[in-house]
Amino acid sequence: MTVLLLLIAYLAHIAFLPLLFIGLVRWVKARLQGRRGPSLLQPFWDIAKLLRKGETISETATSTFRLAPLASLAAILAVALMVPWLGLPSPIAGDLILAIYLLAAGKFCTSLAALDTGSAFGAIGASREAAISVQAEPALLLGLAALASHARDSRFSALLAPGGGEHTIILALLVGAAAWLCAMAELSRMPIDDPTTHLELTMVHEAMVLENSGRSLALIEYAVALKTVLLLGLVSQILLILAGNQTLAFHYVLSIVLLAASAVALAIAETVMVKLSWRRVPNMLSYAIGASALACLLVAMRG
Amino acid sequence: MTPQPHLESNLLYALAICWLVAPGVAVFQKANVDRLLGVILAVGSLILLAMGVAAFAYATTNIALPSPFSFAGIPVAFRFDPLAGLFLCVIAVVTGLTVPYLRGYCSHLTDKADMRIFWTALSALLISMPLVALSANALTFLVAWEAMSLTSAMLIATDHSSHSTRRATIVYLSATRLATAFLASGFLWAHALTASWTFADWHLSGTQALGPGVLVLIGLAVKAGSWPFHIWLPIAHPAAPAPVSALMSGVMVKVAIAAIVRLFVLSPAFNHPVFGIVILTIGAISSVWGILFALIQNDLKRLLAYSTVENVGIILMGVGASSLAAHAGLIVAARIALAASLLHVINHAAFKSGLFLGAGTIDMGTGTRNIELLGGLSKRMKATCACFTLAGAAICGLPPLNGFASEWLLYQGFLGASSGAHTPIERFSFMLLIGILALVGALAMACFVKAIGVAFLGRPRTKAAENAHEGDRGMVASQAAFTVTCIVLGLIPPVLLAVLNPIARVAYPGADSVAAAWTLPTPAMLVTLAVTLLAGAAWMARTKATMPERRYITWECGFGALGPRAQVNGTSFVQPIAHTFSVVFQYAESVSIEGESRRLFPDKVTATSTTEPVLETRLYQPVTSMFGWLGDQILHLQEGSIHAYLLTMLITLLILLAIGGAIQ
Numbered sequence: 001m002t003v004l005l006l007l008i009a010y011l012a013h014i015a016f017l018p019l020l021f022i023g024l025v026r027w028v029k030a031r032l033q034g035r036r037g038p039s040l041l042q043p044f045w046d047i048a049k050l051l052r053k054g055e056t057i058s059e060t061a062t063s064t065f066r067l068a069p070l071a072s073l074a075a076i077l078a079v080a081l082m083v084p085w086l087g088l089p090s091p092i093a094g095d096l097i098l099a100i101y102l103l104a105a106g107k108f109c110t111s112l113a114a115l116d117t118g119s120a121f122g123a124i125g126a127s128r129e130a131a132i133s134v135q136a137e138p139a140l141l142l143g144l145a146a147l148a149s150h151a152r153d154s155r156f157s158a159l160l161a162p163g164g165g166e167h168t169i170i171l172a173l174l175v176g177a178a179a180w181l182c183a184m185a186e187l188s189r190m191p192i193d194d195p196t197t198h199l200e201l202t203m204v205h206e207a208m209v210l211e212n213s214g215r216s217l218a219l220i221e222y223a224v225a226l227k228t229v230l231l232l233g234l235v236s237q238i239l240l241i242l243a244g245n246q247t248l249a250f251h252y253v254l255s256i257v258l259l260a261a262s263a264v265a266l267a268i269a270e271t272v273m274v275k276l277s278w279r280r281v282p283n284m285l286s287y288a289i290g291a292s293a294l295a296c297l298l299v300a301m302r303g
Numbered sequence: 304m305t306p307q308p309h310l311e312s313n314l315l316y317a318l319a320i321c322w323l324v325a326p327g328v329a330v331f332q333k334a335n336v337d338r339l340l341g342v343i344l345a346v347g348s349l350i351l352l353a354m355g356v357a358a359f360a361y362a363t364t365n366i367a368l369p370s371p372f373s374f375a376g377i378p379v380a381f382r383f384d385p386l387a388g389l390f391l392c393v394i395a396v397v398t399g400l401t402v403p404y405l406r407g408y409c410s411h412l413t414d415k416a417d418m419r420i421f422w423t424a425l426s427a428l429l430i431s432m433p434l435v436a437l438s439a440n441a442l443t444f445l446v447a448w449e450a451m452s453l454t455s456a457m458l459i460a461t462d463h464s465s466h467s468t469r470r471a472t473i474v475y476l477s478a479t480r481l482a483t484a485f486l487a488s489g490f491l492w493a494h495a496l497t498a499s500w501t502f503a504d505w506h507l508s509g510t511q512a513l514g515p516g517v518l519v520l521i522g523l524a525v526k527a528g529s530w531p532f533h534i535w536l537p538i539a540h541p542a543a544p545a546p547v548s549a550l551m552s553g554v555m556v557k558v559a560i561a562a563i564v565r566l567f568v569l570s571p572a573f574n575h576p577v578f579g580i581v582i583l584t585i586g587a588i589s590s591v592w593g594i595l596f597a598l599i600q601n602d603l604k605r606l607l608a609y610s611t612v613e614n615v616g617i618i619l620m621g622v623g624a625s626s627l628a629a630h631a632g633l634i635v636a637a638r639i640a641l642a643a644s645l646l647h648v649i650n651h652a653a654f655k656s657g658l659f660l661g662a663g664t665i666d667m668g669t670g671t672r673n674i675e676l677l678g679g680l681s682k683r684m685k686a687t688c689a690c691f692t693l694a695g696a697a698i699c700g701l702p703p704l705n706g707f708a709s710e711w712l713l714y715q716g717f718l719g720a721s722s723g724a725h726t727p728i729e730r731f732s733f734m735l736l737i738g739i740l741a742l743v744g745a746l747a748m749a750c751f752v753k754a755i756g757v758a759f760l761g762r763p764r765t766k767a768a769e770n771a772h773e774g775d776r777g778m779v780a781s782q783a784a785f786t787v788t789c790i791v792l793g794l795i796p797p798v799l800l801a802v803l804n805p806i807a808r809v810a811y812p813g814a815d816s817v818a819a820a821w822t823l824p825t826p827a828m829l830v831t832l833a834v835t836l837l838a839g840a841a842w843m844a845r846t847k848a849t850m851p852e853r854r855y856i857t858w859e860c861g862f863g864a865l866g867p868r869a870q871v872n873g874t875s876f877v878q879p880i881a882h883t884f885s886v887v888f889q890y891a892e893s894v895s896i897e898g899e900s901r902r903l904f905p906d907k908v909t910a911t912s913t914t915e916p917v918l919e920t921r922l923y924q925p926v927t928s929m930f931g932w933l934g935d936q937i938l939h940l941q942e943g944s945i946h947a948y949l950l951t952m953l954i955t956l957l958i959l960l961a962i963g964g965a966i967q
Contacts (some may be wrong), residue, residue, distance in 0.1 A: 054851035058858075060762050062681050064692075070843070074835035078828050092827040097714050098702060100741075102828075104748055105701040112692070115756030115871075118678070119857045123871030126756065130749035131879035138741035145718065145737045149730070152722040154715065155822065210858060215843070215850065282883050292738070300721070300731035 007091040014080055018225035019043040021263055028267035047218045055214035058117040068113030069219040075106035076223050084156055085233025087255030094156045096144045114208040125207030135285035136185040143178035143292035146299045160237050162244045174295040176238040181288035183231035190270045192281055232262040312366050314354045321347040322426040337406045340422055348399035351391055358388030365439055374442045377500050382439035385805040390436040390561045393652045397553045401546050404660050404781035407774055411667055416461045424457035435558045440500040441490040452479035459543040471542035478535035482525035489518030505572035516573030526559035530589035533612040534919055540608035545663020552611045553656035557648050560618055568626050569810045576630045583623025587739050589616025594746040595887050599914050601873045603662040603672045614651045618644045621713050628720045638807040640716030642817040645803050647709035654697040657785030661691035664774040669767045675872045679763035683771045688759045690782040695751040697789040700744050705792035715820055753876045762867040797821045889915040
């Protein structure tokens with residue numbers, strides 16, 4: 001019964017929160033830039049418009065290209081039901097390794113789709129996506145593994161539980177920082193990539209979806225939005241370890257507040273920051289690996 | 304002495320007869336007998352499967368062959384136990400599923416090679432591999448091991464008309480000589496210490512175990528293809544026929560791993576905590592090294608060979624972690640890590656054999672294995688593309704396929720060891736191993752996205768790729784069978800763990816089953832994935848009629864009709880990663896621009912990147928060239944001068960006398 005209620009709650013949030021989040025980021029950004037900005041609901045109208053439009057598909061593309069957006073969405077959706085990103089227990093008892101590997105499965109599909117059209121843009125995007133994953137994935141997994149080793153369990157319900165022990169603040173901050181950096185890299189957000197440009201020198205995700213249009217583009221945009229709230233929600237949950245044992249309602253409200261705060265933070269970062277040169281991305285991601293390794297060291301020293 | 308168990312010995316004889324008939328048929332029948340040979344091999348693998356199941360189902364039994372089969376009083380003896388049973392089953396299934404492939408593939412070999420030798424060596428390899436896994440004493444082991452090494456060398460040399468194949472055979476043969484030399488000296492040492500040839504009697508521990516243990520471990524590691532002895536794999540596999548590569552990579556290297564598990568973990572013959580550390584370390588280095596070099600290969604079979612090095616590394620990491628955890632008293636983690644590596648043995652056999660068969664189909668269908676000359680194969684080789692893509696996803700460890708199950712279990716083993724270990728350094732090391740495994744996983748995904756994307760997707764880069772043709776029905780059936788195995792194995796890990804439990808229990812006695820470690824919400828995940836995919840597909844199918852769809856060229860900045868060379872190729876796809884890890888493979892790029900006004904209107908732009916197989920050029924090449932130099936020096940003795948010969952004889956005699964005197 002509880003599982004069913006949780007499932008409904010999660011599905012309801014999955015339905016509207018991702019696009020609302022994207023709308024909020026755009027709105028705050030517009031305000032910071034001195035524009036009035038579109039309505040918060042604009043992403044919904046965009047998706048609705050895309051869903052009604054026909055598609056232009058490359059002559060080179062095969063069924064891989066057609067199936068990939070759906071397969072990647074399915075993988076991300078499964079992760080969204082496994083990670084307790086809303087502050088409520090997740091309807092499926094998720095495991096951190098399964099979640100990260102499912103996200104990787106989604107990337108596998110979109111990367112192949114990008115290569116399927118034979119476009120150099122898509123392929124370079126896929127190549128960069130792979131290069132970023134090579135550092136971001138181990139960093140995220142290692143950071144969460146520090147929590148899992150502390151909790152002696154790799155399930156999210158256990159590793160995100162507020163545990164006792166010294167230095168929990170430092171541990172949560174280190175893992176949270178690593179997870180935030182990895183999330184920025186995985187989502188192609190600043191300072192790794194600017195989601196609003198279409199400059200081929202810089203782009204990762206935007207290059208990969210260059211050939212997609214209509215329905216498939218709608219699926220991809222929605223999947224990326226879902227992945228955004230999912231990963232940033234996970235960062236919030238890591239920080240919420242600090243809040244200690246509280247009621248579910250408190251956790252839920254604080255999670256939503258933190259999600260909104262991360263939207264504002266993203267908007268500010270994208271307004272004031274300059275994108276990193278592509279060659280310096282590995283340096284930035286090594287900070288994430290370093291933070292994760294420090295978290296592991298902390299757990300190892302503490303015993 | 305246990306009574307002769309009839310079932311196992313009869314099966315053993317039946318297998319021997321069955322696989323000895325095959326070369327007979329091949330030699331004495333001139334007509335095309337491929338179909339008959341296929342049936343014989345299939346029957347043989349069924350018998351082998353029965354043997355494997357029998358070894359699993361009944362208690363451990365020993366079989367000693369009657370009197371003519373013995374080495375100076377030491378009988379040829381076999382031991383049927385669950386570990387041997389597991390490997391027999393893997394050999395049987397891989398062989399059985401490869402059989403349909405052979406006929407179609409061999410049709411292109413007949414004009415290049417003597418097929419009678421091929422079939423003879425193949426059946427001899429197929430009988431020697433199970434015998435290695437079954438050997439109960441060191442002498443039987445060595446004989447079966449030699450048979451396995453030599454027959455596989457003959458198989459690599461099948462198409463010996465080309466220079467590269469002859470070189471590959473020499474390299475492989477020297478690797479096997481090295482392995483046998485180390486093994487034999489290790490076994491002799493162990494015999495000197497225990498006065499027995501039977502593995503079950505060896506219980507060396509402490510410093511006594513170190514000497515023979517290290518020698519045996521090196522011998523086995525060479526065959527398993529572990530770093531730093533892996534160099535034969537990327538040379539031998541491209542030369543060997545694809546089904547042989549599938550058997551060698553899927554099965555033969557695993558036979559060496561079976562021996563490592565038997566001698567170092569399961570009722571250890573050589574018991575010392577150092578072995579756990581050493582196996583874990585070479586495993587970790589192998590996995591990273593193997594996948595990094597796989598990433599930069601453009602020859603599909605070379606890439607797969609390096610990926611075998613990676614997977615052997617993952618398996619050895621599990622074996623080593625298991626042994627280390629057991630020494631630290633963490634029985635649960637030890638058992639999980641052992642089960643993880645055995646599960647990975649099964650899984651790797653499934654996807655790697657399938658991938659090698661796919662590479663062979665491409666080789667046959669296009670005449671090249673270089674992915675930079677391919678592209679767009681998915682249109683003309685649909686079935687091979689689907690099988691290769693799924694097997695590639697499985698080897699990257701993507702859920703819900705089988706590779707994920709064993710990698711997840713290995714993560715659990717590391718996590719258990721890291722939270723239970725007693726010293727901070729141990730805890731931290733086990734956590735770092737988690738990071739290494741994650742790094743290997745991400746690199747594997749980059750590697751196989753590149754392999755699949757450049758070979759199968761996009762536009763064909765050459766005429767050969769454009770005119771590619773699919774393999775015949777048997778070849779497709781074989782690949783499909785391996786792919787289905789990957790999917791099924793991914794759905795039933797709890798069952799597999801329950802099956803592996805007896806082995807884990809032999810190593811680490813205790814009550815709980817390793818199946819209890821499986822806590823993943825697999826059914827819920829599968830339902831979510833299936834519901835989303837089905838609903839999405841239904842919606843797409845329903846709206847297909849109302850949605851206008853236009854086919855148009857790929858966007859190319861308005862230049863119009865850029866050629867297929869404008870696509871990203873294998874080298875450029877991995878450039879960012881190669882750049883990050885440039886230290887490992889001495890990656891260097893150089894760009895040269897020619898033309899009057901070079902910057903704005905270049906006539907010719909050339910960009911090249913170079914990599915270097917560091918281990919080969921910095922370690923093995925100096926050693927081999929030193930031997931070459933020594934040989935040249937010794938050659939001076941043989942210049943035809945009788946005085947020099949007489950002097951040499953005299954000096955030799957004196958040295959021998961001196962040695963004899965010293966020993967007396």
